[in-house]
Amino acid sequence: MRMLMASAALFLGLTATFAQAASDTFHVAYNVERADASKLSIDTCAEIARQEAGDFGYVHSVDRTPGQLIVVSGGPAEGGASFLVYCIAVDNKTAYVVQGIDYRRQKSDAGKLADRVHKALLEASK
Numbered sequence: 233m234r235m236l237m238a239s240a241a242l243f244l245g246l247t248a249t250f251a252q253a254a255s256d257t258f259h260v261a262y263n264v265e266r267a268d269a270s271k272l273s274i275d276t277c278a279e280i281a282r283q284e285a286g287d288f289g290y291v292h293s294v295d296r297t298p299g300q301l302i303v304v305s306g307g308p309a310e311g312g313a314s315f316l317v318y319c320i321a322v323d324n325k326t327a328y329v330v331q332g333i334d335y336r337r338q339k340s341d342a343g344k345l346a347d348r349v350h351k352a353l354l355e356a357s358k
Contacts, residue, residue: 264328269325
C-alpha cells in the first residue's frame with residue numbers, strides 16, 4: 233500500500249510539473265482529500281465518481297483492486313481530455329484523488345467535472 237501511495241504522489245508531482253511546463257492549452261485540475269471510511273467507503277467513492285462521469289456524458293471505466301484501490305477513468309468520446317478518480321483504502325480512511333486533464337484549453341469540461349466530483353465526495357463524507 234505504501235508503494236501505491238508513493239506511486240500516486242510521484243504521478244501527481246510529475247503531472248503538475250508537466251502542466252507547468254506546457255502551453256496555455258493544457259490544464260490539470262486535481263483535488264486530494266481523505267475521509268473516515270465509515271462515512272465514505274472506496275466503493276461509495278467510486279460509485280459517486282462513476283455516476284457523476286456518466287451524468288456529465290463521459291465514457292468511463294472502473295478498475296478494482298478489492299479492498300485497496302478503485303480507479304474510475306474516462307473522458308469525452310471525442311477526446312481532448314481525461315478524467316481520473318483514485319479511491320484508496322488506507323487504514324480506517326478513504327483517500328481520494330480527483331483529476332481532470334484538459335489537453336485543448338484551460339479548465340474546460342474535465343476540470344469542471346473534477347470540481348463537481350470533488351464537491352460530491354466532500355458532501356458524501358460529511
